[in-house]
Amino acid sequence: MKKKLVLLAFAPILFSCSNDDNSSAPSNPELRLVTSSNTSGKISYTDLLETSPTVKSFTIGSLDTDGVFYDSERDEILLASRSFNKLEVYNGIKNAVATNAAALNLALASGSEFNNPREVAVMGDKVVVTQDQNAANANTNKLLVYQRTGNSLTLLNNYSVNFKTWGIAIDGTTLYAIADLTGDLVVFENFFGKPNGAITPTKRITIQGLVRTHGIAFSKMDDRMVLTDVGAASSDSDGGLIVINNFSSVLGMTSNGGTIALSNQVRIYGPMSTMGNPVDVAYDEGTDKIYVAERLNMGGRLLTFNLPTMTGDAAPAAARAEAGISSVHLHRK
DSSP: OOOSOOOSTTOSOBOOOOBOOOSSOOSSOOEEEEEEESSSSEEEEEETTSSSOOEEEEEOSOSSEEEEEEETTTTEEEEEETTTTEEEEEEOHHHHHHTTOSBOEEEEEOOOOOSSEEEEEEETTEEEEEEOOOGGGTTOEEEEEEEEETTEEEEEEEEEESSOOOOEEEETTEEEEEETTTTEEEEETTGGGOOSEEOOOSEEEEETTOSSEEEEEEETTTTEEEEEEOOSTTOSSOOEEEEEESHHHHHHHSOTTOEEOGGGOEEEESGGGTOSOEEEEEEETTTTEEEEEEOSGGGOEEEEEEOOSSSBOOOOSEEEEOTTEEEEEEEEO
């Protein structure tokens, strides 16, 4: 659900889908990792600045969730509930961690204006959620924009798109989206200024060699795009990671409908990677670590990779079991 997503009302944050500009060291640094699950009814929280980071697992009201976001200023976790087709906000995270609470309290929920959500991204007081086509939503793919004001989440914009949605990332007013079932990346400039209804991408490009993309993370500071490839949905061993360095330049040199060549990619594929269905990704520009939500292999695992410098097979630097993991978000302050 990612990096570089937010600054204002939803706090200083990293992306999923998220990351803040950490060019000046804060007096109280934060580095938190949160994940969601399609099957467990739980979310996880890890303070990566602890000497020995401990994973905290909390029960929430939704069994099936996709897309997760942590806001340290509000002390909240926001996610997309696939159980109830709403955005949900759970608060009191720091106290829950300190008291070893088993569950989190639902503080706020949106209306049910979407069905089959797959990702969230946050920019200021705007929350974007993707709707993936299915029979219950008349096979309609959408990007919906909500506004967070006080204790409300209000639907502002309802956009239909002509590609199957999954992961998204925001950089300022530009929205990057993947086109599921393809190896394509879609770009919407001036995204928040578009009127309701069907919208057309500014640019759509193909990533050479990518079979089926899902996860996306963008770092403005490093000018780096990270994408995941789930390959065949039925295979637990054909997934991969793609890193595009100097992304702004590479994107600018690629015409609409064009292709980003293998020569502009650094790729991790192979059995050592243990990736089969890497459905989401987050990138930490402070440590050059990549966090992958691997949904299928071994029932679900959170994989941590060092930023690759050359294409090849590579084992994760760390891995932990997490049943049904569906999204991952990194917060740095």
